[in-house]
Amino acid sequence: MPRKRATLGRRRPKEWILRLYIAGHSARAAAALRNLEMICEEHLSGKYEIEVIDLLKHPQLARGDQIVAVPTLVRRLPQPIKRIIGDLSNAERVLVGLDLRPRARVSRVGA
Amino acid sequence: MTAGGLPRGRATLVAGGPGCGKTLFALEFLMNGAVQFDEPGVFVTFEETPKDLELNVRSLGYDLARLVKTRRIAIEYIRVERAEIEETGEYDLEALFIRLDDALRSVKGKRIVLDTVESLFGGLADGGILRAELRRLFGWLKERNITAVITGEKGDKTLTRQGLEEYISDCVIALDHRVIDQISTRRLRVVKYRGSSHGTNEYPFLIDRDGIAVLPVTSLQLQHTASNDHISTGLRWLDRMFDNRGYLEGSSILISGSAGTGKTSIAGHFVDAACRRGLRALSFTFEESPAQYTRNMGSIGINLSRWIKKGLLRVHAARPTLYGLEAHLATMHRDIDQFKPAVVVVDPLSSLGGGTVGEIHATLIRLVDYLKTQQITAVFTHLISGTGAAAGLNKDIEVGVSSLMDTWILLRNTPGRGGDRQLLIIKSRGMSHAADEQRFRITSGGLAADEVPGALTAATRIRKD
Numbered sequence: 001m002p003r004k005r006a007t008l009g010r011r012r013p014k015e016w017i018l019r020l021y022i023a024g025h026s027a028r029a030a031a032a033l034r035n036l037e038m039i040c041e042e043h044l045s046g047k048y049e050i051e052v053i054d055l056l057k058h059p060q061l062a063r064g065d066q067i068v069a070v071p072t073l074v075r076r077l078p079q080p081i082k083r084i085i086g087d088l089s090n091a092e093r094v095l096v097g098l099d100l101r102p103r104a105r106v107s108r109v110g111a
Numbered sequence: 112m113t114a115g116g117l118p119r120g121r122a123t124l125v126a127g128g129p130g131c132g133k134t135l136f137a138l139e140f141l142m143n144g145a146v147q148f149d150e151p152g153v154f155v156t157f158e159e160t161p162k163d164l165e166l167n168v169r170s171l172g173y174d175l176a177r178l179v180k181t182r183r184i185a186i187e188y189i190r191v192e193r194a195e196i197e198e199t200g201e202y203d204l205e206a207l208f209i210r211l212d213d214a215l216r217s218v219k220g221k222r223i224v225l226d227t228v229e230s231l232f233g234g235l236a237d238g239g240i241l242r243a244e245l246r247r248l249f250g251w252l253k254e255r256n257i258t259a260v261i262t263g264e265k266g267d268k269t270l271t272r273q274g275l276e277e278y279i280s281d282c283v284i285a286l287d288h289r290v291i292d293q294i295s296t297r298r299l300r301v302v303k304y305r306g307s308s309h310g311t312n313e314y315p316f317l318i319d320r321d322g323i324a325v326l327p328v329t330s331l332q333l334q335h336t337a338s339n340d341h342i343s344t345g346l347r348w349l350d351r352m353f354d355n356r357g358y359l360e361g362s363s364i365l366i367s368g369s370a371g372t373g374k375t376s377i378a379g380h381f382v383d384a385a386c387r388r389g390l391r392a393l394s395f396t397f398e399e400s401p402a403q404y405t406r407n408m409g410s411i412g413i414n415l416s417r418w419i420k421k422g423l424l425r426v427h428a429a430r431p432t433l434y435g436l437e438a439h440l441a442t443m444h445r446d447i448d449q450f451k452p453a454v455v456v457v458d459p460l461s462s463l464g465g466g467t468v469g470e471i472h473a474t475l476i477r478l479v480d481y482l483k484t485q486q487i488t489a490v491f492t493h494l495i496s497g498t499g500a501a502a503g504l505n506k507d508i509e510v511g512v513s514s515l516m517d518t519w520i521l522l523r524n525t526p527g528r529g530g531d532r533q534l535l536i537i538k539s540r541g542m543s544h545a546a547d548e549q550r551f552r553i554t555s556g557g558l559a560a561d562e563v564p565g566a567l568t569a570a571t572r573i574r575k576d
Contacts, residue, residue, distance in 0.1 A: 021206060023205040023206060023209060028201060028202075028203075031200075032200075035200075055205070055206055055209045056209065059209045059210065059212065059213040060213060062206050062209055062210045062213075063187070063210065066189065066190050066191070066192075067206040067210075068189060068191055068204055068206050068207040068210070068231070068234075068235075069202045069203065069204050069205075069206055069207070069235070070202060070203060070204075070205045070206045071202060072202075072206065080195075081195070082195060082197070083195050083196045083197070084196070084197040084198070084199060085196060085197070085198050085199075085202045085235075086198050086199040086200035086201060086202045087199075087200035087201050087202065088199055088200055089199060089200035089201075090199040090200060093197055093198075093199040094197070094199055096197065097197030097199070
């Protein structure tokens with residue numbers, strides 16, 4: 001089974017369920033997870049859950065969420081599903097991608 | 112056509128505009144691999160869902176679902192929706208590799224199709240990463256010795272919109288779909304094939320219920336083995352005019368004449384005689400249905416339906432305008448390939464219109480050439496008709512076609528004598544033949560000659576066995 005990382009806090013169901021798809025424990029994968037945890041702690045403290053899925057171990061799981069790139073972060077909850085690819089190094093863009101910040105003056109091309 | 116197929120263990124790019132048959136081409140490659148060569152494969156679709164794909168090919172007679180169920184083919188549907196994706200920071204397409212690897216493993220795949228990989232460019236913003244990853248992907252496939260077909264959308268000036276031809280350097284095939292005179296023609300061209308000789312011409316092909324059929328040009332090699340054997344015309348008096356022996360085996364015969372001069376009947380006698388000898392015959396009738404054809408032949412005492420029942424004769428009736436000239440020749444070619452006849456009748460050639468004289472000429476050269484390489488004796492009829500410009504074009508075609516033929520027979524009505532016809536052998540390569548016109552009548556017992564010119568006056572009876 002995929003490894004789950006729950007945050008500290010109450011035992012009620014989380015509003016935010018995030019999946020991070022990686023392929024092996026590369027430096028990029030580690031950076032993405034680190035960046036994600038920082039952002040979540042700052043903005044979603046106590047309300048989130050992160051699942052890390054290593055596609056090298058579970059290749060068949062890539063199909064369900066239509067993953068082609070790694071790392072890919074998938075917001076399973078709240079709906080609708082969102083995908084953010086890359087090492088999540090730009091916190092602003094991650095927040096926009098997660099709908100935590102309005103999409104203002106954001107150009108799509110380039111990070 | 113590519114002298115042996117696509118390069119094994121390497122990638123082939125199939126490029127073309129929308130609706131040109133790329134997907135079908137790729138699918139056929141995969142299905143044939145799975146069914147005929149024990150090479151299972153993976154179809155990676157970036158545009159159509161597996162369900163759509165199955166439905167689309169079912170209309171062409173493929174049971175894709177069964178091949179999927181029996182693990183001969185795996186379908187991997189990859190959808191990348193740009194609107195749902197945010198990009199930040201570095202990434203690679205390792206997940207794509209993992210998916211392909213997983214799919215290939217699931218069927219022990221030897222072949223793969225990526226249709227169309229360019230969709231990724233629509234879904235992902237970073238073209239630089241994408242290009243690098245695609246290059247890696249093609250290398251990765253090569254390393255695994257997977258034979259790949261990659262489709263690409265035609266670009267404005269380039270072969271493919273994203274310049275995929277730069278990455279796939281082994282073999283490139285361009286497909287094209289044109290509409291000329293309201294008739295669609297599909298063409299295929301091998302642009303490049305490293306380490307192999309290939310024809311650079313455009314080859315017409317068509318898509319019908321049996322999938323894709325290509326009409327090869329047989330590279331126009333004039334290496335037919337010339338036969339010295341003869342084959343009866345089915346009419347004793349006509350045989351006599353041909354040095355007492357009949358047509359040369361494997362030769363092409365043109366019978367031209369205006370309406371009602373007995374062209375079809377002469378061809379009918381020929382078919383009948385061939386079947387009598389146990390040879391297979393294939394008749395293309397473009398203006399009559401098979402039922403009409405056999406009935407009309409029956410009215411002059413030629414019973415063709417028994418040969419059809421015996422499986423010796425096949426009558427293929429179709430209006431050529433349905434497809435366009437080249438596509439039509441492609442169907443004929445396939446029918447000939449499947450039935451393997453010794454004798455072919457094309458009746459009439461003149462209805463293979465729908466093109467310029469040059470086009471008609473070029474495609475006929477291919478057909479005649481193909482028949483000769485197969486040592487098939489072929490009779491073509493040609494209707495002389497029309498007035499004004501139409502007649503001029505018709506005449507041009509006749510002149511062009513007759514030069515391709517070994518034997519040319521001209522029929523005409525005898526002036527002033529109702530019901531009588533006259534036959535003249537204008538030429539017959541490689542053999543002696545009667546030089547005078549022969550008078551004949553169409554009777555309920557077949558074509559009957561009045562008298563044989565020259566020394567052969569004895570033979571007035573038609574063959575009646």
